[in-house]
Amino acid sequence: MSRSNPLVVTDDSVVACCSPLSESALSDGEAREAASIFGALADPVRLRMLSLIASETEVCSCALEGPLEKSQPTISHHTRILAEAGLIEGEKRGRWTWWHVVPGQLNHVARILTVSSLHS
Amino acid sequence: MSRSNPLVVTDDSVVACCSPLSESALSDGEAREAASIFGALADPVRLRMLSLIASETEVCSCALEGPLEKSQPTISHHTRILAEAGLIEGEKRGRWTWWHVVPGQLNHVARILTVSSLHS
């Protein structure tokens, strides 16, 4: 049996866990929270959207329709899901909505995975 | 406009990309591949299953039914999805199947996210 650092997620931080194996499993609530974020990343259109937004400091919704080749309601649907997962944030200025990534949330999610694989 | 490192995934490595912005978006194929892995992580039961397996060097399928409170076919369904995503591997010995995590794949996925957020 290994004594690796299991997956442990708290509200907004990830900790390398030192608890006994009996406490190593993700709780139901923690797993649901993390799964909903992974769910937001589990779509090719949303991943390409996220990479488009990440490649600039700000991107307007109207600049996403073209590259992603999806209808305007579909773009709006996907930006909403990414925003609800805390991965992007939008700001309305005039008639346009400008989106930018939330790097802290991306790192948060990344650490959920790396911590768990320290025992390699 | 930032000159950040966009999301770039190759077959089994992640590279901090230096290409112009016009090439910064994930390709359709790259996005589909990454999305399918995130899809495997987008379920609370599978995340708890993964953390259970990651907390030991090896876990038998029969040791997952109890903690996860799911039927045997459901457990079998989820181990299959995690395995097809390359996140775990199974080995049959006698009547039992022993599962272990593939840490390389977890780190691979984690780097997809961290690389993209370097521009913080």
Next chain:
DNA sequence: TCCTTACATTGATGGTTGTCAATGTACGAA
């Protein structure tokens, strides 16, 4: 050869999700 055990597969079902046409809303320009 039976019987039990560990796991996979099949089939069915209810819930979720991606997509878009149609419509609503709110802002700016004329």
Next chain:
DNA sequence: TTCGTACATTGACAACCATCAATGTAAGGA
């Protein structure tokens, strides 16, 4: 105020997914 534009919302539909009962398979033990 009227019109066009940027985006959100609604409603509908097809595809996908999580779940489990029933059944299949294969390995050990008696």
